[in-house]
Amino acid sequence: MNKLEKLAQDLITECQKGEPSQTEVCVDDVQETKIVFEQTDFSVSTSSHITTFGVRAIVDERLGFITTNFLDEKSIKSQAQEVKSIARLSPKNSNYKVSPKATGSHELFDARLADLPPKEILKYAEQFISLCRKDSRVLMDRAELSILTRKRLLINSNGVNQQVRQSLAHWYVMGMATENGEVTSFDYDGDSSSFLDQIENKMTKTAETFSHSVVGSLQAKPGKSYQGKVLLHPAAVADLMGGVIGFNVNGRAQQDGMSKWKEMLGAEVAHKMITVREQPLDVTRPAAWTPFDREGVPTKNAAVIKNGVLKLTAHNMFSSSRGRTAPTGHATGGSRSTPGIGLHALSFDKGEHSLEKLYSDLGTGLVLKRFSGNEDPISGVFSGVAKNSWWIESGKYSHPVKEVMLSGNLFDLLKNVVAAGSEVLRQSGSFDAPYILVDGISVTSN
Amino acid sequence: MQKNIREDLKNLLGKAGHWAEARYHLKKSHVLGMLKGEVSEMSSKHYEGVGIRVLVDGTFGFASTGDLSFESLQKTLKKAEQMARELSLRKNKKISLAPSRRLAQGEFFIPGFDELEKLSWEEKFKLVQDTELKLRKASQKVETSSCAYAEVFEEKMILTTDGANAHSKLVRPEFRVVAVAADGAQKTRGAETLGVTGAWDCLFKNIDADKMIDQAAKNAVELLKAQPASGGKAKVILSPAMVGLLSHEAIGHTVEADFVLAGSVAQGKLGEDVASSLVTMSDSGLSEFAQGAGGTLPFDDEGVLTKRVDIIKDGKLVGYLHNRESAEHFNVEPGGNARAWEFSDEPLIRMRNTFVQPGKDRLENMIAGIDDGYFIDGPEGGQADATGEFMFGASKVRKIKNGKLAESVQKLTVSGQAFEVLKTVDAVSSDFKWDLGAGHCGKGQPAKVDAGGPYLRCEISLGGKQ
Numbered sequence: 050m051n052k053l054e055k056l057a058q059d060l061i062t063e064c065q066k067g068e069p070s071q072t073e074v075c076v077d078d079v080q081e082t083k084i085v086f087e088q089t090d091f092s093v094s095t096s097s098h099i100t101t102f103g104v105r106a107i108v109d110e111r112l113g114f115i116t117t118n119f120l121d122e123k124s125i126k127s128q129a130q131e132v133k134s135i136a137r138l139s140p141k142n143s144n145y146k147v148s149p150k151a152t153g154s155h156e157l158f159d160a161r162l163a164d165l166p167p168k169e170i171l172k173y174a175e176q177f178i179s180l181c182r183k184d185s186r187v188l189m190d191r192a193e194l195s196i197l198t199r200k201r202l203l204i205n206s207n208g209v210n211q212q213v214r215q216s217l218a219h220w221y222v223m224g225m226a227t228e229n230g231e232v233t234s235f236d237y238d239g240d241s242s243s244f245l246d247q248i249e250n251k252m253t254k255t256a257e258t259f260s261h262s263v264v265g266s267l268q269a270k271p272g273k274s275y276q277g278k279v280l281l282h283p284a285a286v287a288d289l290m291g292g293v294i295g296f297n298v299n300g301r302a303q304q305d306g307m308s309k310w311k312e313m314l315g316a317e318v319a320h321k322m323i324t325v326r327e328q329p330l331d332v333t334r335p336a337a338w339t340p341f342d343r344e345g346v347p348t349k350n351a352a353v354i355k356n357g358v359l360k361l362t363a364h365n366m367f368s369s370s371r372g373r374t375a376p377t378g379h380a381t382g383g384s385r386s387t388p389g390i391g392l393h394a395l396s397f398d399k400g401e402h403s404l405e406k407l408y409s410d411l412g413t414g415l416v417l418k419r420f421s422g423n424e425d426p427i428s429g430v431f432s433g434v435a436k437n438s439w440w441i442e443s444g445k446y447s448h449p450v451k452e453v454m455l456s457g458n459l460f461d462l463l464k465n466v467v468a469a470g471s472e473v474l475r476q477s478g479s480f481d482a483p484y485i486l487v488d489g490i491s492v493t494s495n
Numbered sequence: 496m497q498k499n500i501r502e503d504l505k506n507l508l509g510k511a512g513h514w515a516e517a518r519y520h521l522k523k524s525h526v527l528g529m530l531k532g533e534v535s536e537m538s539s540k541h542y543e544g545v546g547i548r549v550l551v552d553g554t555f556g557f558a559s560t561g562d563l564s565f566e567s568l569q570k571t572l573k574k575a576e577q578m579a580r581e582l583s584l585r586k587n588k589k590i591s592l593a594p595s596r597r598l599a600q601g602e603f604f605i606p607g608f609d610e611l612e613k614l615s616w617e618e619k620f621k622l623v624q625d626t627e628l629k630l631r632k633a634s635q636k637v638e639t640s641s642c643a644y645a646e647v648f649e650e651k652m653i654l655t656t657d658g659a660n661a662h663s664k665l666v667r668p669e670f671r672v673v674a675v676a677a678d679g680a681q682k683t684r685g686a687e688t689l690g691v692t693g694a695w696d697c698l699f700k701n702i703d704a705d706k707m708i709d710q711a712a713k714n715a716v717e718l719l720k721a722q723p724a725s726g727g728k729a730k731v732i733l734s735p736a737m738v739g740l741l742s743h744e745a746i747g748h749t750v751e752a753d754f755v756l757a758g759s760v761a762q763g764k765l766g767e768d769v770a771s772s773l774v775t776m777s778d779s780g781l782s783e784f785a786q787g788a789g790g791t792l793p794f795d796d797e798g799v800l801t802k803r804v805d806i807i808k809d810g811k812l813v814g815y816l817h818n819r820e821s822a823e824h825f826n827v828e829p830g831g832n833a834r835a836w837e838f839s840d841e842p843l844i845r846m847r848n849t850f851v852q853p854g855k856d857r858l859e860n861m862i863a864g865i866d867d868g869y870f871i872d873g874p875e876g877g878q879a880d881a882t883g884e885f886m887f888g889a890s891k892v893r894k895i896k897n898g899k900l901a902e903s904v905q906k907l908t909v910s911g912q913a914f915e916v917l918k919t920v921d922a923v924s925s926d927f928k929w930d931l932g933a934g935h936c937g938k939g940q941p942a943k944v945d946a947g948g949p950y951l952r953c954e955i956s957l958g959g960k961q
Contacts (some may be wrong), residue, residue: 430906
C-alpha cells in the first residue's frame with residue numbers, strides 16, 4: 050500500500066468511528082511540466098506537483114463533502130470531523146450512496162514520456178511551434194505543451210479500490226492568420242498522447258489542421274441570409290449535437306424535469322441516420338479514456354442513440370438509486386467536486402456521402418466549422434456566430450465567411466438530418482464525428 | 496494561514512540572487528445547493544500553497560507546491576530556477592520588468608471577510624432551502640427549481656525581491672436561482688445571479704432573494720410563449736449587465752496587452768476614435784461608482800497596487816491592460832492586471848472590474864426614442880475575437896414598439912464588431928450598476944471579474960428568424 054492509499058484508507062477508518070457512515074475518498078495526484086509560447090517567443094516554463102483529496106461522507110443518509118490539497122497523519126482526524134459535521138447539517142436522503150465493491154488497477158503509461166526531461170520537452174515544443182508557424186501568415190497567440198503523470202485513487206467504505214496511472218502529453222495552439230492588414234478570427238486546436246512515439250505525428254496533424262483553418266479564413270466575406278440547410282463540420286457537430294445529447298441523457302436531469310428525454314428510452318429522438326456511441330475505453334483517445342468513473346464504477350462502451358432511437362440514460366449512484374436502476378459508470382468530475390453525471394467519449398457513426406456530394410446537396414449555403422454562441426439544452430434554442438466557416442455556392446467552395454449568425458433548435462437539428470459524411474474526423478483528440486448536413490437553420494448575414 | 500509563512504517567504508527570496516516573486520494563496524470555499532427539494536451540494540473546499548516565479552537569464556520559470564515547509568519552498572524555488580534556465584537557452588528576447596513605484600506593502604483587508612466567516616452554515620443553508628422552496632411554488636408552470644450559494648474566502652501574501660510585501664483578505668459570495676418552466680414538452684429556463692466582493696449586505700443591496708425568485712420564475716414562464724426575434728441589425732437598449740459584457744468581451748479582451756501583441760484589432764489604434772464620444776470605458780481593481788464589484792482586488796499577483804486603467808476616453812482608445820512585462824514593452828506604468836487563479840497558476844494579463852462610465856440621459860427617454868427595436872438584458876456568456884467581432888447571448892429580451900416596452904422574445908445572440916457598435920452609441924444613461932459578478936472569465940485559467948455600467952442605446956446585429 051503506498052502513502053496516498055494509506056492516508057485515504059486511514060481517513061475512511063476515522064470517518065467510520067462513532068457513528069456508521071459511508072465514506073469515499075478520491076485522490077488526484079498530478080505532476081506536470083509545461084512550456085508556454087506566446088506570440089513570437091517562449092514565455093514561461095512551469096513545474097507543479099499537486100495532490101488533492103476529495104472526501105464524501107454519508108452519515109445517517111446525510112451528505113457532506115470536503116476537498117483539500119493537504120493531508121497528513123496529523124490532519125486526518127480533523128478532516129474526518131469536518132466532513133461529518135457538514136453532513137449533519139444536510140437533510141436526509143436515502144439515495145445518497147457510495148458505489149458497491151469494485152477493484153482494479155489500470156494503466157496507460159509510457160515511462161519514456163513521463164520521465165522526459167525539460168530539455169527534451171522543450172525540443173518537442175519548439176518543433177510543434179515551428180510546424181504551426183510554417184505558413185508565415187499564421188499569427189500565434191498562445192501554444193502550450195504539457196507533460197503529465199496523473200494518478201487517481203478511488204477508495205470507499207464498501208471496498209472499492211480503483212487506481213489508474215496515465216502518462217499524457219497534451220498540447221494546444223490558439224491563433225489567427227494575417228495578410229495585407231487583414232486579421233482573421235482566432236481558432237484553436239489540440240490533441241494528446243499517452244505514448245512518446247505517437248507525439249510527433251499527432252502534433253504535425255494538429256499544426257496542419259490549425260494552420261489550414263486560420264489561413265483558410267483569410268479574405269472572409271459575408272454570406273447571404275436564408276433559412277434552410279447548413280453543413281456541420283465535425284467540430285460543429287461536437288458543439289451543437291454533442292452538447293444537447295450529453296445534457297439530455299443525464300439521468301438526474303431527466304428525473305428533475307430538466308431533460309426533454311425523460312421516459313423516452315427506446316423512443317426516436319434523432320433522425321435514423323444518427324447513431325452515437327459512448328467509448329470511454331478507447332485508448333486511442335487518451336484524454337477521454339476513463340476505465341472507471343468518479344465513483345469507482347467500471348465504465349463500458351455503449352450505444353447512446355442507435356439509428357435515431359435513444360438507448361442510454363446516464364446515471365451516477367444518486368440518480369440510479371433514485372431511479373431504481375443500476376449505475377452506468379457516468380459519474381464525472383474530480384477530487385475537487387462531488388460526482389456529476391456526463392458522457393466520457395462520444396463518437397458519431399459515419400454516413401455514406403463524400404464531402405463533394407454533401408456540398409452538392411447543400412447547394413448554396415453555409416458550412417459551419419466553429420460555433421461561437423449560446424445553446425440552451427433545456428429548450429433547445431441556440432443562437433450564435435459562425436467562426437472559421439465557409440460558403441458554398443452551387444455545390445462548390447466559394448469563400449470563407451464573416452459576420453454570419455445562425456439560430457435554430459437543437460432538438461429539431463437532431464431530427465432534420467439530411468445526410469452524413471463517409472469519413473469520421475477526430476476533434477481535439479476526443480470527439481469523433483463526420484460532416485452532417487442538417488435543415489431548418491436560420492442564417493443571418495450582414 | 497501558517498504563522499511563519501511570511502517570514503519563510505522573505506528568507507527564501509533573500510537567498511534568491513535574482514528577481515523572484517513568492518505568492519502564498521489560500522482559497523477556502525463553501526458551496527450549498529438545493530435542487531427540487533434535495534441537496535445538490537454541501538461542500539467545503541480548501542486549496543492552499545505557494546507559487547514561486549523567478550526571472551533568470553531574462554526568462555521566467557514558475558513552480559508551485561502545496562507543502563508549506565521551508566524545505567519544500569526551497570525545492571520549489573530551485574525547480575523554478577531550473578525551468579527558467581532550460582527555457583532561457585531557447586528564448587529569443589530576454590524579459591525585463593517595468594519598475595513600479597506602486598508595489599504593495601502592508602495589510603489589505605476588504606470588508607466582509609470576518610462577517611461571513613462568523614455567519615453560521617445553518618443560516619446560509621436556511622436561505623438556500625427557503626429560496627428553493629419558494630421558487631418551486633412561485634408558479635404552477637415552474638417544474639424544476641434550484642438555488643445555490645457559494646462563498647470563496649481568499650487570503651494572499653505576495654513578496655517580490657524588488658519590494659512588494661503585502662497581505663490581503665477578501666471574500667466573494669455568490670447567489671443563484673434557476674427556474675425551469677414547462678408547458679407540455681416545451682421547457683424554458685429563467686435565472687437570476689448575484690456575485691460581489693463583500694458580505695451579504697453588499698450581495699443583496701440591490702435585490703433580495705424574494706425578488707430574484709419572482710424574476711427567475713417570471714422570465715422562465717414568459718419564455719414559454721415567446722416568439723423568436725427577427726434577425727438582422729436593430730436599434731437596442733443594452734442593460735448595465737449587457738454593457739458590462741460588451742465592455743469585457745468585445746473590448747476588454749482585445750486590449751489585454753498580450754492579445755494586442757498577438758495582433759488584436761486594438762493593435763496600433765491608440766489615440767484613434769474607436770467609439771462614440773459619449774463612451775468612456777475603464778477597467779479597475781477598485782469598485783468604482785458602486786460598492787462590491789466582484790473583481791475587486793487591492794493588488795495583483797505581481798504585487799502591483801491596482802488602479803483604474805482608462806481604455807477609451809470620450810471615444811478615443813487611450814490604454815491597454817498590462818502586466819509588468821508588457822508595461823515595460825509599452826513603456827507605461829503597470830495598473831495591476833496580472834492575475835493568477837490559484838497558487839499553482841502563473842500570473843496572466845486579466846481584467847478586474849470593467850465598465851462604461853455613466854452619462855446624462857434618462858432611460859425612459861432612451862426607450863421613447865426607439866420606434867422599432869429591442870431592450871436587451873440577461874447576459875448568457877459571450878466570446879470575442881481578435882478582430883473585435885463578438886457574440887453574446889441574452890435571455891431577457893423585450894420588443895420596443897413605438898417608444899414603449901412590449902412583449903418578450905426568445906433568447907437570442909447579439910453580435911457585431913466592437914468598435915463599430917460603440918460608434919453607434921447615441922445615448923448613455925445616468926444609472927450605474929455592477930451586474931456581472933457571478934461566474935468567471937476564462938483565458939486558460941478562470942478569473943473572478945465583474946463588469947457593468949449604465950444603459951446604452953446603440954445598433955447591433957441580432958441572430959433570429961429569417
